[in-house]
Amino acid sequence: MRIEQVIFAPARGAFFYDDQAAIRAGREMDGVAYLGEPLTPGFGKVREPSRALAIGLVLADGAVVWGDMVSVQYSGAAGRDPVFDPGEIEAICRKRVVPRLIDMEAAAGPENAAFAFAYGDEGRLPLAVEYGVSQALLRAAAHSRRLTIAEVVAEALGLPAPDTPVPIFAQSGDDRHNAVDTMILKSVDVLPHGLINSAEKFGPAGTAFADYVRWVADRIGALGEPGYRPVLHFDVYGWIGLGISSDPREVARFIARLAESVPGYDLQIECPVDYGSRGATIENYATIVEMLDTLTDRARIVADEHCNTLADIEAFIAARAAHVIQIKTPDVGDLMDTARAIRAARGAGIGAYCGGTSAETDHSARACVHVALAARASMMLAKPGMGVNEGLTIVGNEQARTLAEIAARRG
Incomplete structure (x- = not known):
């Protein structure tokens, strides 16, 4: 045809x-x-x-x-x-x-x-x-x-059709409290992002951010179903570097102390510092990862800035400059490159977050669900928009329908 x-x-x-x-x-x-x-x-x-x-x-x-x-x-x-x-x-x-x-x-x-x-x-x-x-x-x-689409992509990767859902990650935008309640009531797998993108939200020496992290954990305990333990994922937009220090060792120590403050939860920190270039980010993130691993096994660094294209992602993987890599789909370009990036990260034992942006459309979000499923991403973003319910509905329903269709074809 x-x-x-x-x-x-x-x-x-x-x-x-x-x-x-x-x-x-x-x-x-x-x-x-x-x-x-x-x-x-x-x-x-x-x-x-x-x-x-x-x-x-x-x-x-x-x-x-x-x-x-x-x-x-x-x-x-x-x-x-x-x-x-x-x-x-x-x-x-x-x-x-x-x-x-x-x-x-x-x-x-x-x-x-x-x-x-x-x-x-x-x-x-x-x-x-x-x-x-x-x-x-x-x-x-x-x-x-x-x-x-999931079957087409899986075949191109030399993989069987997917049969397992990918954990879904929701982000709060600026509605940093009500959105968390919504996520908890809906038992989201990974939450809340938090949009820590200003001095006010980070606070002196990170105090406002640390208070918010503890509040999220306490709120899960108050509202969540028994045994519900989502991964806690916060994007700090470089504010650990801006508000505390860009020294990789100091960054690792701050994150380790943060993890200790929320026992029982795994903590993911996205973009702790913006070092201004790909080379500097890779060099310093690799040091943060190495240092953090000596301090705790419950905290992970997520690469985002300066980790855009497939070539960028491969460079981060080679240097082990992250525990998790956000594969920001519009920045990667060709969706097959997103699939290849996911496989490269998973093959290296690094988490593959099939991400994207709130600025996308419902149609692009649905296409990304298929790629995340086919390539076996570690987690995928509920998108588009900053409203929790809309992104969860679009991405969650597309995933469920796709897996049901594939299962029906298998008989």
């Missing part, structure tokens, strides 16, 4: 694109908006509605399969692609991608992506293009073969 036509449609992301540099510099919030001028090139405001662009492949049987091109919330930060411009992205697609897609055999799926994204004189495509087009190509293969 061949691809006969390519169409486009405007799409909305579920949250915002935020200028991380401006927020870190202390821009004041006014309700949901931020005041002041942006700092990162490409931003017209500190906070802008996340925009996406849907690409549809019209197949020979008349079916249309879609993928959504979109970027991450903190576009332009830590080596990421600039903030998403739908007009510019569509022009690039029409010039460089559409001619390659027409008349492709849809069933090939992953092989088609490799051809569509081949480098030319103009260099690599924007990663948002790879991300959305690969979703559509995998959906085309699944449709033409009457399979799930």
